[in-house]
Amino acid sequence: MKHLESITIHQFRGLRDVKLEHLGQVNLLVGINNSGKTSVLEALSIYCHPLDIRVWLSTARQREQENRRSRTSILDSLRWLFTHYSLANQAQYIKETILISSQGDFPIKTMKASYKEMEEIWLSEKNNKTNLAASQDEEIIDSDEPMLEVDELPGIRKGIELNVEIELNTNQASLFPELDKMAETFQLWENDILYKLHGKHNPSLLTAIVTPSSHRSDIGQFRLLSEARFENFKCDVLELLQQIDQNISDIEILLSPESIGSRFNIYIQHEKLGLAPVSTFGDGIRRLLHIALKLASVKGGVLLIDELESTIHTEALQSSFNWLVKWCKKMDVQLFATTHSLEAVDGLLEVTESASDLVLYRLEPKETKTLVIRHDWNRLKRLREEQGQEVR
Structure with missing residues (x-):
């Protein structure tokens, strides 16, 4: 049985009743712009780690990776993971719950999340830091200054309380004896240090997401490469990079x-260039390296790739996809990817062999729900090779 045999996104962002049934090893999401392809990946990321607040926060900010100066506030980003719609003729929004369910080997059957707005009296930054230090039993130097100055008067700050409930599959009950449901509540406030928050990690499924720009960040790359080396996966990573160079x-x-400082870097040994930092290579090399390292980190889990064909030249698509599909099978990794490219669809058809290898889902947003058209490998092959039909 696969990690996920089917997934139904009842409500998440703009998605309504999206049913992806009879999932394969590789699951390709296509559709027009703003059809919800990226939202499906985000929903899967959260569903596989429903009780880890850090995954919620990173997913909420995923689309603003490169926009660090004018980012939406983290709480607003989190709110917009929920479906919103306005009442007719009223300047009011109704926010729905997030609801996702699945079938398969993953122990979670259903995840439901909701939130409510909060307000509290909040001291200025200086006094807030003093209170924080006191709460941590840190030494506070006595001062004759008054506790509240003119510019340190209490104010009102806003927050949200996020409630997450999961229902476990009865056939997985042995993993969590005497439990069929679990829940967690998180309180998030403006101006809090959110990266220190922690949540429960189980039940969860190893998951990694690759965005069109995530390969440009060095964060986590050292650890990923070290893990690949200890898993004897480095030679296979090199095999993938050699598809391009x-x-x-x-x-x-x-x-x-x-180097003037003490900063380490990832270097590539190149027959013509010698030892060169990976940052000096093109996006194609850097993204394939990122995909390979992410794949190695989720053995037995799920890999999510947004815009699968991004930065990879069409001549390298088939060989790169052949490597990717082979290692997804060897490492028992279920792949979900979005694409706008017919060349990517055809390239995956060439390197897969059966209906269980590749499934394509076309998303078509309608007024009340998102319609999903499913093509398995056999049907897709007929449509593309015999009829040359557009399937995006």
């Missing part, structure tokens, strides 16, 4: 002797 022979984490 055959002159690549090695990849290492090094500190340049010419």
Whole structure:
């Protein structure tokens, strides 16, 4: 049985009653712009880690990775994971719950989330830090200054209380004896240090997401490469990079002797360029490296890739996809990917062999729900090779 045999996104962002049935090893999401393809990946990321608040927060901000100056506030980003709609002729929004369910080997059957607005009296930043120190039993230096100055008067700050409930599959009850439901509540406030929040990690399914720009960040890359090396996966990562550039022979984490500071970097051994930082290579090399390292980190889990074909030249698509499908099978990783490219669809058809290998889902947003048209490998092959039909 697959990790996920089917998934139904009843409500999430703009998605309504999206049913992805009879999932395969590789699941391709297509559709017009704003049809909800990326939202499906985000819903899957949260559903696989429903009680980990850090996943909620990172998913809420995923679309603003490169926009660090004018970001939406984290609480507003979190709110907009929920479906909103306005009442007729009223300046009022109704917010729905998030509801997702699935079938398969994953122990979670249903996840339901809701939130409510909160307000509290909040002291200024200086006094708030003082109170925080006191709460942590840190030493506070006595001062003759009054506790509240003119610019330190209490104010009102807003927050949200996020409630998450999960229902477990009865056939997985042995993993969580005497439990058929679990719940967690998180209180999130403006101006709080949110990265220190923690949530429960179980039940969960190893998941990694690759966005069109995530390969440009060094965050976590060292750890991912180290894990791949300890898992004896480095040679296979090199095999993938060589699909684009055959002159690549090695990849290492090094500190340049010419470096003024003590910052390590990932270097690629290249037959023509010598040792060169990975940042000096094109987006194609950097993104394939990122995909390979993410794949190695979710053995037995789920890999989510937004815009699968992004930065990869059409001539390298088939060989790159052949590597990706092979290792998804070997590592028991279920892949979900979005694409706008017919070349990507055809490339995956060439490197897969059966209906269980590849399934394509076309999302068509309607007024009350999102229609899903499913093509398994056999039907997709007929439509593309025999009829040359547009399937996006």
